[in-house]
Amino acid sequence: MAITTQPSKPLKIYDFEKSGHAHRVRLMASLLNLPYASIPVDLLAGEQRTPAYLKLNPFGAVPVLDDDGVIVWDSTAILVYLAKKYGNETWLPEDPQGAALVQRFLSIASGEVFRGPCAARLITVFNAPLDHETSKAVAYKLFDILDAHLDDRDFLAADHPTIADVACYSYIAHAPEGDVSLEKYDHIRHWLKRIEALPGFIAMPETRICLAT
Numbered sequence: 001m002a003i004t005t006q007p008s009k010p011l012k013i014y015d016f017e018k019s020g021h022a023h024r025v026r027l028m029a030s031l032l033n034l035p036y037a038s039i040p041v042d043l044l045a046g047e048q049r050t051p052a053y054l055k056l057n058p059f060g061a062v063p064v065l066d067d068d069g070v071i072v073w074d075s076t077a078i079l080v081y082l083a084k085k086y087g088n089e090t091w092l093p094e095d096p097q098g099a100a101l102v103q104r105f106l107s108i109a110s111g112e113v114f115r116g117p118c119a120a121r122l123i124t125v126f127n128a129p130l131d132h133e134t135s136k137a138v139a140y141k142l143f144d145i146l147d148a149h150l151d152d153r154d155f156l157a158a159d160h161p162t163i164a165d166v167a168c169y170s171y172i173a174h175a176p177e178g179d180v181s182l183e184k185y186d187h188i189r190h191w192l193k194r195i196e197a198l199p200g201f202i203a204m205p206e207t208r209i210c211l212a213t
């Protein structure tokens with residue numbers, strides 16, 4: 001997976017260490033061997049709602065990418081940007097069917113992954129006022145489908161890793177922190193290991209600490 005270009009200056013990633021959305025972006029930058037500086041945004045102190053931060057992302061969320069003045073927000077949009085600008089076609093295929101397969105999993109990352117394992121972890125780690133049983137049900141339905149999907153393939157959207165895998169990895173790997181078990185999902189666990197074996201892989205720190213009330 002050769003790199004076509006490198007940024008003229010290190011990328012800036014507005015970041016929160018325990019956010020899986022932010023981890024996706026750090027992971028992609030690292031897999032592409034791109035230099036980046038992580039700029040911590042203290043979500044627990046409300047820094048994401050300051051006027052200065054809202055100028056970067058009007059939704060007041062991490063991650064935001066600043067590539068020498070080019071501002072991109074939304075984690076899956078940032079993955080598309082990085083793949084197109086600094087990756088090669090293997091990370092985001094150009095052909096209609098290949099692109100559609102990747103897009104399907106970017107949508108799943110922003111949909112079922114967000115409402116399932118991500119929401120369950122928001123409840124157990126950050127005391128988010130969401131319904132745990134509902135998020136666990138979404139997570140297990142998603143995992144039933146993904147496990148069957150991965151029965152005869154190594155990666156989600158192609159025969160090699162794409163941004164689909166990067167987008168879905170972080171919250172699925174950390175699902176147990178939200179009390180969602182991966183135990184019966186052998187194919188998913190093997191897929192996670194394959195991502196973790198990629199050159200440049202970086203992990204998201206594990207946590208079970210309740211940080212907010």
Ligand SMILES: N[C@@H](CCC(=O)N[C@@H](CS)C(=O)NCC(=O)O)C(=O)O
Pocket residue numbers: 016019020021022043048060061062063073074075076110
């Ligand atoms: N669709 C956005 C969602 C990002 C998101 O939800 N970020 C959370 C952290 S995991 C956040 O910054 N929340 C701030 C808040 O809720 O005030 C993306 O993919 O980047």
